[in-house]
Amino acid sequence: MSASASTALSIRDLTIEIGRPLVHGVSLDLHAGRVQGLAGESGSGKTLTSLAVLGLLPRAARTSGSIRLGEDELLGMPRRALNRVRGKRIAMVFQDPSASLHPQLTVGTQLTDHMRVHLGLKGKAAEQRAVELLETVQVPRAADSLGRYPHQFSGGQRQRIAIACALACDPEVLLADEPTTALDVTVQAGILQLLRDLAIERELAVLLVTHDLGVMSAIADDVAIMKDGRIVERADRATLFADPQHEYTQTLLAALPGSKIDGAGFGEDTDE
Structure with missing residues (x-):
């Protein structure tokens, strides 16, 4: 190539x-x-x-x-x-996931917002994609994680979630x-x-x-x-x-x- x-x-x-x-x-x-x-x-x-x-x-x-x-x-x-x-x-992953993830929004909301704006995905379709992204970045219990907030995760898991957000629209x-x-x-x-x-x-x-x-x-x-x-x-x-x-x-x-x-x-x- x-x-x-x-x-x-x-x-x-x-x-x-x-x-x-x-x-x-x-x-x-x-x-x-x-x-x-x-x-x-x-x-x-x-x-x-x-x-x-x-x-x-x-x-x-x-x-x-x-x-x-x-x-x-x-x-x-x-x-x-x-x-x-x-x-x-193009997407970006920053140094500190605690700063790049909104502390008052659930992980699911932050993941699906990207899809809604750029891909027009809503509801169950967006939720399913969010679960798949969390599984891709190896966040445990992906489906259960959608309703949780960033502070409920470890630092390494927060960075994985930030990477999932960056991947949401297949950059x-x-x-x-x-x-x-x-x-x-x-x-x-x-x-x-x-x-x-x-x-x-x-x-x-x-x-x-x-x-x-x-x-x-x-x-x-x-x-x-x-x-x-x-x-x-x-x-x-x-x-x-x-x-x-x-x-x-x-x-x-x-x-x-x-x-x-x-x-x-x-x-x-x-x-x-």
């Missing part, structure tokens, strides 16, 4: 200014069925890049370049048109911004394995934004390293971890415990 045939999202020469230049000419392609990692320390511009895709930057932000979803240009797209893309063709692209940072280590592996499986099974293009190269080694097919608003190195995972070329990448890898990445250790999410 050629790279061009599988390209789901293409970012070209993206620049972002918020009072001062913060992202400088970033170019990145996301491919169906693959996880693209975007790594760097805090302030490197990686989260800004992901937020720009969905038009979620602050009002004061000034952008240039191109972000294309298929034939559609997202950068500068009118807000009404962009709202039809958000949640339906082409999933943006995951530090999706395991708020979780303990034993739960992280299960969430990462889930994202990896979803990319493969649903031909989903995933952008994984993280500061943690250990996370990247476990899930990403391709990795781009950002520093000071620029991509300084990119390669497939095996090449980058075996033979990093840029001094900054070498420094990040050297800081990892044991300075050795093997990508092993996936386990079950035991956070019940």
Whole structure:
């Protein structure tokens, strides 16, 4: 399969200014069925890049370049048109599920709202789909979970529910911004394995934004390293971890415990 045939999202020469230049000419392609990692320390511009895709930057932000979803240009797209893309063709999973899930709405309501708006699904059809989504992300007792509230679930289960909400309308692209940072280590592996499986099974293009190269080694097919608003190195995972070329990448890898990445250790999410 050629790279061009599988390209789901293409970012070209993206620049972002918020009072001062913060992202400088970033170019990145996301491919169906693959996880693209975007790594760097805090302030490197990686989260800004992901937020720009969905038009979620602050009002004061000034952008240039191109972000294309298929034939559609997202950068500068009118807000009404962009709202039809958000949640339906591109979805996002944020760092803290407690913040992204509404505390006063049931899980079922939050899942079916997406379907009602974007798919026109209501009633039993929406409820059945909600159950199937919760089963897909491995939330126990899926049918019973629809009537419960986010605070009644563990942190790992809340993140799985947030992923289910993101998948509700079968998006082409999933943006995951530090999706395991708020979780303990034993739960992280299960969430990462889930994202990896979803990319493969649903031909989903995933952008994984993280500061943690250990996370990247476990899930990403391709990795781009950002520093000071620029991509300084990119390669497939095996090449980058075996033979990093840029001094900054070498420094990040050297800081990892044991300075050795093997990508092993996936386990079950035991956070019940």
